[in-house]
Amino acid sequence: MESESPISMHQPLHFQQDDDASPKPIKKSLVSTLMEAAALRSPSFKEDTYYISHLKHSEKKALSDFKHTLAASSSSSANASMWGIPLLSAAGADDRADVVLLKFLRARDFKVGDALHMLEKCVGWRKEFGADDVVEEDLGFKELEGVVAYMNGFDRQGHPVCYNAYGVFKDREMYERIFGDDEKLQRFLRWRVQVLERGIKLLHFKPGGVNSIIQVTDLKDMPKRELRVASNHILSLFQDNYPEMVARKIFINVPWYFSVLYSMFSPFLTQRTKSKFVISKEGNVAETLYKFIRPEYVPVQYGGLSRPSDLHNGPPKPASEFTVKGGEKVNIQIEGIEGGATITWDIVVGGWELEYSVEFVPNAESSYTIAVEKPRRIAAGEEAVHNSFKSPEAGKLVLSVDNTASRKRKVAAYRYLVRKSSTI
Structure with missing residues (x-):
């Protein structure tokens, strides 16, 4: 009736x-996959703090030791800047630098030596890659903008949201045009870094501010085998050079077999990593995204109200x-x-x-x-x-x-x- x-x-x-x-x-609904069940059993997500007063004693000491070790280092990292932030200010009291250094420390479980090694490699990579200037480059990927990887709006806590969707590469002609040889692959990787760097420019790098992004990955029609090389390169670049830049990872349109893979690898993932995962199978995309992102910021193809032209005219109407x-x-x-x-x-x-x-x-x-x-x-x-x-x-x-x-x-x-x- x-x-x-x-x-x-x-x-x-x-x-x-x-x-x-x-x-x-909105009431939380259970997604009937092992992957979602595992995510639901993990501890509730809690974003990292960058207030020095909120750190444990051991973490404060690690940060202090990191600064002293970096200052005493003979490498160029001691005088380097990252995302426009000097890693060591003259006064030694730049809370923006503390945010950056804490990201490297957390990525290496507050082991100062490991964090310093990671930071030095990252500084070298950024200089060689030209990461500080990549945002302004025209890399010739207009057809991929707003389709494959793009920043679109913010979540309910103000984090910039980056969407990733590689389903267009199931078309062989498109795949060959973008990944046909090593030179094309390297240019694509540069473009992918460009997208991330644009998102990072929206971050505050301040205690209590927005210091990380949200990543939404659409697995629909993704040609896994063909994109294996590119995916590994992207994953390696981001893990090595962008520590703790992602606050939450939302996977949408997840096929059934990913639940099996997740159940196999879940025991080897830390609770910290699993707490960042949100999994949604096809058909539950809008319900999942609305929990974290207001509908005026969710793209129309995912059940929201955001069209590509909307964000060019300022904040959208709620x-x-x-x-x-x-x-x-x-x-x-x-x-x-x-x-x-x-x-x-x-x-x-x-x-x-x-x-x-x-x-x-x-x-x-x-x-x-x-x-x-x-x-x-x-x-x-x-x-x-x-x-x-x-x-x-x-x-x-x-x-x-x-x-x-x-x-x-x-x-x-x-x-x-x-x-x-x-x-x-």
């Missing part, structure tokens, strides 16, 4: 144009989040629309597979309801709906999402903007 949501019918969901959206809590239970129909009523006003809206439901329609209901009892968008079924994989309507008279707009044919709960989001008619 069809059911109407009492919240949406009697207490319509509203989004005020100038107010920040207040997200409602969205309101809601859920659609299995067997439920939700009506979102946008009231107080004046005659002649134009209303523009975006709406998306994670996974769709439900019926969607829009009506304009005039205030005047003598007027007829207008079918703005006739009922239609939207299939899974379709992007967010973006539409507009000019009201002929005062009334309200009703956006309906009908999930009565499904038992599956779905996350959803919408936003709108009303522009009043201009009068001369």
Whole structure:
């Protein structure tokens, strides 16, 4: 039997144009894979602190020893800068440098000698690679921007988010064009470092600030065998030269066999590493990403509202989040629309597979309801709906999402903007 949501019918969901959206809590759902189960059993994620006062005594001592060892070093690392931050300031009290040094220490379990060796190799690599200048280079990968690896928005805690998707390389012609020989591979690796360096420029490198990024990796259609060489190079570069730069790793569209691999290798991973992993199989992408990233920052291809052009115009307009239970129909009523006003809206439901329609209901009892968008079924994989309507008279707009044919709960989001008619 069809059911109407009492919240949406009697207490319509509203989004005020100038107010920040207040997200409602989304219940955590279990993903039926061993990989997700393992991640759920690991300790809850806790981001590293960079406040010196919050460090253990042994960690404070390691940081102090690291500074003294670096200062006494005859290598060029003692006078080096990294991401525009001098590793050793004249006064010896630059908390930005402390953040950088702590990253190297954590990557080597606070073993000063190992951390120094890692840092010296990283300084040498950055100089040889030209990492400080790579951000401004035109490497000729316009077709990959916004597709293969790209920065897009921020998570709920303000971390920049980097998306990775290598499914386009299942096309052999594309693969050969990008990875056909060693010279092409090296240029691609340089471009991939460029993407990461752009993300790092958004970090604060301050205690209490945002000091790491979020990485989302889409495994759909990824040609594992063909990309093995490139993947190993990327992994090696990042592990050796970008310690503790990733706060959380979210894997989406994970095929079933990855759960088997994870269950095999899980015992050999540290709890610290596993606590950063979030795994989502195909069909749960939007629900997973919404837990960490607001829908206005989630790309449309992953069930969000963010289109490539949006972020060029400043921060996106916040969205309101809601859920659609299995067997439920939700009506979102946008009231107080004046005659002649134009209303523009975006709406998306994670996974769709439900019926969607829009009506304009005039205030005047003598007027007829207008079918703005006739009922239609939207299939899974379709992007967010973006539409507009000019009201002929005062009334309200009703956006309906009908999930009565499904038992599956779905996350959803919408936003709108009303522009009043201009009068001369």
